[in-house]
Amino acid sequence: MPLKEKLPNQIFYLGLMAAEEILGLNGLNSILNYAKLQKFIGNYPPNNLELEQSSEDFTCLMSGFIEVLGERGSKAITFQLGKRSFELIVEQFPALLNIDGIKPDDRTPDRLFDEYVRLQDLMFVAAKGIFGDIYTCYENEDGYVIELSPCYWCTGLKTEAPICNAGNGFSHAVGRWVVGQDLRIEETLCIARGDDRCRHVVYRPGK
Numbered sequence: 717m718p719l720k721e722k723l724p725n726q727i728f729y730l731g732l733m734a735a736e737e738i739l740g741l742n743g744l745n746s747i748l749n750y751a752k753l754q755k756f757i758g759n760y761p762p763n764n765l766e767l768e769q770s771s772e773d774f775t776c777l778m779s780g781f782i783e784v785l786g787e788r789g790s791k792a793i794t795f796q797l798g799k800r801s802f803e804l805i806v807e808q809f810p811a812l813l814n815i816d817g818i819k820p821d822d823r824t825p826d827r828l829f830d831e832y833v834r835l836q837d838l839m840f841v842a843a844k845g846i847f848g849d850i851y852t853c854y855e856n857e858d859g860y861v862i863e864l865s866p867c868y869w870c871t872g873l874k875t876e877a878p879i880c881n882a883g884n885g886f887s888h889a890v891g892r893w894v895v896g897q898d899l900r901i902e903e904t905l906c907i908a909r910g911d912d913r914c915r916h917v918v919y920r921p922g923k
């Protein structure tokens with residue numbers, strides 16, 4: 717299944733807000749220039765769910781960060797970008813991922829990773845509605861596995877090592893939100909490196 721052609725305005729609004737916070741306005745504008753997305757300079761899409769943005773622009777924006785900052789140089793920044801995007805969803809747009817009104821710190825501590833799995837599953841239902849049927853998610857003995865094909869973080873890139881640090885940062889923030897600690901997360905497969913899908917493994921604490 718390909719990515720859905722049109723994405724809601726709010727996805728761009730959110731991504732550009734997070735990027736402006738992390739890179740500063742000038743840093744973000746140079747990425748937008750490079751990615752030929754000048755139409756967004758000083759002109760973010762409105763904060764609503766109308767399907768007015770193209771997924772191609774989204775993948776150009778994501779790969780733009782890595783092309784401008786370099787494979788190594790982009791690592792920490794794209795991680796922060798993913799992490800901050802999820803924090804903004806919790807703070808401002810929880811309905812986007814089905815988590816409106818959910819307060820995971822009310823849960824009992826021994827069930828927290830199971831709760832993490834439950835909430836990730838719930839969010840991927842919403843994410844499939846937004847991006848298309850591109851995710852395969854399942855639990856195994858190590859923890860929780862997230863696979864994407866195609867992957868909007870690395871479309872069109874060719875890299876030496878797995879590059880979807882934004883996805884990793886996003887999952888990190890989800891883990892912190894639910895479990896209250898940093899989970900170990902590893903990207904074990906990546907399309908940009910030549911694999912047939914991107915795969916992130918979120919390890920159960922203690923694994």
Ligand SMILES: [Zn+2]
Nearest residue numbers: 867870880914
């Ligand atoms: Zn990827």
